Amino acid sequence: MDLKNTPLSNIHKELGAKMAPFGGFLMPIQYQGIIAEHDWTRNSSSLFDICHMGEFIIQGDYLRSGFDRIVTINLKGMPIQSCRYGFMLNPNGGVIDDLIVYRVEQEEWMVVVNAATVDKDEENIKKHLDWDSHFKNISSNIAKLDLQGPLSLDVLKSIIGETITKLCYYTFDDFMIEGEEYLISRTGYTGELGYEIYAAASHAQSLWNMFLKDKRVKPAGLGSRDILRLEMGYPLYGHELNEEITPLEANLMRFVEMDKDFIGRDALLKQKKRGASKVLVALAANSRRSPREGFKIFSGDKEIGYISSGSFSPSLGSGIALGYINPEYNKIGSEVLINSENIQIEAKIVKRPIYTQGTYNKEVAHGFS
Amino acid sequence: MDLVEGLLYTKEHEWAKIEGNKAKIGITDYAQETLGDITFIELPKVGGKIEQFKPFSSVESVKAASDIYGPLSGDIVEVNESLNSQPELLNSSPYTDGWVVIIDIKDEGEKDNLMDIESYKNYLKEIAH
Numbered sequence: 018m019d020l021k022n023t024p025l026s027n028i029h030k031e032l033g034a035k036m037a038p039f040g041g042f043l044m045p046i047q048y049q050g051i052i053a054e055h056d057w058t059r060n061s062s063s064l065f066d067i068c069h070m071g072e073f074i075i076q077g078d079y080l081r082s083g084f085d086r087i088v089t090i091n092l093k094g095m096p097i098q099s100c101r102y103g104f105m106l107n108p109n110g111g112v113i114d115d116l117i118v119y120r121v122e123q124e125e126w127m128v129v130v131n132a133a134t135v136d137k138d139e140e141n142i143k144k145h146l147d148w149d150s151h152f153k154n155i156s157s158n159i160a161k162l163d164l165q166g167p168l169s170l171d172v173l174k175s176i177i178g179e180t181i182t183k184l185c186y187y188t189f190d191d192f193m194i195e196g197e198e199y200l201i202s203r204t205g206y207t208g209e210l211g212y213e214i215y216a217a218a219s220h221a222q223s224l225w226n227m228f229l230k231d232k233r234v235k236p237a238g239l240g241s242r243d244i245l246r247l248e249m250g251y252p253l254y255g256h257e258l259n260e261e262i263t264p265l266e267a268n269l270m271r272f273v274e275m276d277k278d279f280i281g282r283d284a285l286l287k288q289k290k291r292g293a294s295k296v297l298v299a300l301a302a303n304s305r306r307s308p309r310e311g312f313k314i315f316s317g318d319k320e321i322g323y324i325s326s327g328s329f330s331p332s333l334g335s336g337i338a339l340g341y342i343n344p345e346y347n348k349i350g351s352e353v354l355i356n357s358e359n360i361q362i363e364a365k366i367v368k369r370p371i372y373t374q375g376t377y378n379k380e381v382a383h384g385f386s
Numbered sequence: 387m388d389l390v391e392g393l394l395y396t397k398e399h400e401w402a403k404i405e406g407n408k409a410k411i412g413i414t415d416y417a418q419e420t421l422g423d424i425t426f427i428e429l430p431k432v433g434g435k436i437e438q439f440k441p442f443s444s445v446e447s448v449k450a451a452s453d454i455y456g457p458l459s460g461d462i463v464e465v466n467e468s469l470n471s472q473p474e475l476l477n478s479s480p481y482t483d484g485w486v487v488i489i490d491i492k493d494e495g496e497k498d499n500l501m502d503i504e505s506y507k508n509y510l511k512e513i514a515h
Contacts, residue, residue, distance in 0.1 A: 051448045052423040240422075240448065305426040305473070307446050329425035329448050336426075360451075 023068035024160050024221035032236060040132030042069040045238040052331045054241035058207055059332065059374075062166035063237035064228050067213070068221065071135035072159045073128040073142065074121075077150030084126065087145050088118060089264065089281075091274035095120040099188050100202055103272045104264055105141060106281030110288060111260035112267070114138050115252065117204065119189060127200075127215075129161075131254045145280065160221035165211030165245075167376045168233045173201075173212060175231070184212075186378045195227065206242060208249035208375030244328050247337060249377075250299045250369030256310065256326045257297060257339055266293045266341065268369075295322065295341040299371050300353065302336030303363040305329060308355045312362075314340050315354040321346045324355060332372045336362060387510065388415040390481045394457060394497060395506035396439070401481065402457040402500065404491070409458050411436075412485040413445070413476060416510060421447040424476045427469045429486070434462045436489060438496050443486060445476065458496050460489030 020043040029036060034045035045066060047054060057063050079085045079092040090103035100119040104112050114134045119127040130138045139154050146152055164172065173181045177192050181201070184190065189202030197220055205211035216224050228234050243253070252258050257267055263281075264273050265288050275282065302308060308327030313320055322342030330337040338355065346353070348366060355362040393401040399417035403410040418424065426446040436442040441453035466485050469475060475484040501509060 047422065050423055052425075244448065305446075307425065307448075307451075309451070329446070 021069075023066055024218045025066045025068065025225055028222060028225060029066065029236075034236070034238060037239075039239055040069050042132060044069060045236070046240045047238040048236045051238070051240035051244065054235070054237035055244050055331050057235050058166045058209060058237055058241060058245055060167065062164060062168040062172050062231075062234045063207075063241070064225065064234050065163040065165065065237050065239075065242055066225070067161040067163045068159075068218070069132035070161055071130040071132060071138065071154070071156040072161075072215070073130065073139065074153045074155055075126045075128060075142070075146070075150060076124060077147075078124055079126075081147065082124075082150035083145050083147040084142075084150065085277065086279050087142055088116070088128075089273040089279055090118050091277065092118065092120075092126075093277070097122060098190055100204060101187065101272075103274075104258075104269075105138065106264075106279070106285075107260055108280055108284060109260075110263040110265070110281040110284035112254070112258040112262055112264065113141055113260060115254055115258055119200075119202065134254060158218050160216045160218045160224070162214045162216065162221070162224060162228070163205055163207075163211060164214065164228060164234070165205045165207040165237075166209045167379075169209070169211045170381055172228070172231050172233055176227070181212075182381050185381075194224070199224075205377065206251060207245040208251075208370060208372060208377050209245075210376040210379050210381075243326075244330065247326055247328055247339065248330050248332055248370065248372035249375060250339060250371055252297070252339070253326060262341075263288055263293070265289060266295050266297065268297045293344060296344045296347050297325070298322075298340060298342055298347055298366050299369045300324075300327075300338040300340060300355070300364045301330075301333060301367045301371060302338070302355070303365070305335055306360065306362045307336045308338035308340075308362055308364065309357070312338075312355050312357040312360070314342055315356055316346050316351070321353070327355075330371065332374075336364070337371050338364070342366075387419070388481070389503050389507060391503055393481070394500035394502065395509075396455060396457045396500060397509065398439070398453075398455040400455055400457045404497070407491050407494075408463065408488055409460065409491050410485050410488050411457055413454060413480055414506075415480050418477045418480045418484075421445065421450070421452060423448050424473045427473050427476065427486070429465050429467070429469060430462055432462055432465055436460060436462060436487070438493075438499065445473070454486065456489075457500055458489065459492045461492070462487050462489055464488040 314322040327338035436456035
């Protein structure tokens with residue numbers, strides 16, 4: 018399959034980025050180095066090209082359109098200009114995709130989905146939407162830039178002004194930058210105070226270059242983004258989530274509104290009653306060794322699960338991982354062994370987030386900095 | 387890409403610096419650049435043996451794990467223990483502070499299987515295409 022480019026591909030090459038395929042796109046993995054970019058995001062502000070992700074617009078009443086049955090989110094309770102994380106499930110409760118829904122108007126929704134799943138997501142939504150609604154896939158016209166890190170607010174303030182401070186965690190609005198209007202939400206995938214900026218694809222380059230003029234901002238690639246999200250214990254579709262895994266198993270039921278009707282609900286109820294056969298846990302290694310996807314997890318001699326994502330954590334100075342284990346062994350502080358052929362890593366089950374100093378939900382008082 | 391005059395190189399991107407009957411061994415600038423940020427190295431022990439073109443150590447970067455191969459056979463007489471706590475030395479100074487082991491060379495003849503700086507330069511050009 019041919020790889021797609023984002024509107025910023027040429028800029029990445031000029032910046033000397035290492036590129037690799039991700040979700041059908043050729044994406045920047047790193048610029049000056051994954052650890053340096055990780056550290057910069059935790060301490061200053063990093064700019065990520067996230068144009069590969071998909072965006073849909075749905076118009077219609079939340080209930081009559083059929084949209085409410087498609088996602089696990091409590092759409093009814095969402096204020097306009099708020100966004101929510103949740104799932105689209107198959108009838109077995111398996112995750113078709115994890116996504117964020119933006120309530121743009123009373124009867125207009127923007128849905129942000131993973132790049133690799135755009136086609137099947139579109140198919141699933143269209144299949145279940147009623148006649149009384151409109152669906153549009155705007156992915157190829159929309160650029161998405163993520164500005165993430167504790168100084169991101171100050172950076173945006175110097176461009177947009179004090180008005181940006183009104184955005185609380187998981188809210189959004191339109192803002193003017195150099196005469197153009199952009200949708201900006203206070204959301205992100207790094208665990209730091211940050212923003213996601215949606216722009217017409219044709220404006221992506223000028224927006225990118227404008228941000229990089231600020232010395233507090235440096236470009237960061239998907240390599241550091243993966244470590245940042247792993248330190249927060251955030252799932253990545255295709256690793257922690259897929260169509261065979263339910264939100265109950267992924268320990269993400271707080272993003273599922275059980276008091277409404279949605280596809281997969283019956284299966285989740287059944288699984289809840291019977292008990293899940295595996296559950297997602299976070300692990301911290303006792304050494305600098307990185308657990309990797311597919312490594313097996315043992316308690317003593319007994320195999321109890323597998324690693325779904327793993328890496329070195331620059332924040333902790335040790336290996337960290339997410340993995341699925343038999344729920345009987347799910348106890349914070351329990352010691353496990355992570356094994357692969359000739360590698361053996363001692364680790365402990367730890368609370369999520371693994372990294373606890375993140376500024377993502379920091380309160381930002383209007384008028385103060 | 388940094389290369390150092392006087393060293394001998396392998397196709398797996400290790401270097402050996404010959405000093406009398408001893409050889410200091412490490413990975414090349416190309417190797418560290420390709421691996422990216424190195425976060426862990428599994429070091430062998432003093433007294434152990436390494437064999438030419440056989441793995442004797444492994445390194446992990448944030449992206450992947452990779453073996454280090456012996457440029458020459460011999461007995462390990464010294465190990466760079468500072469890499470345990472500072473594996474990033476392999477990135478920042480692969481030819482100096484980031485050396486891995488020193489060995490007593492077992493067979494001088496094995497040097498003929500290694501590349502000098504010119505051959506290694508050409509080899510890098512070849513694999514770049």
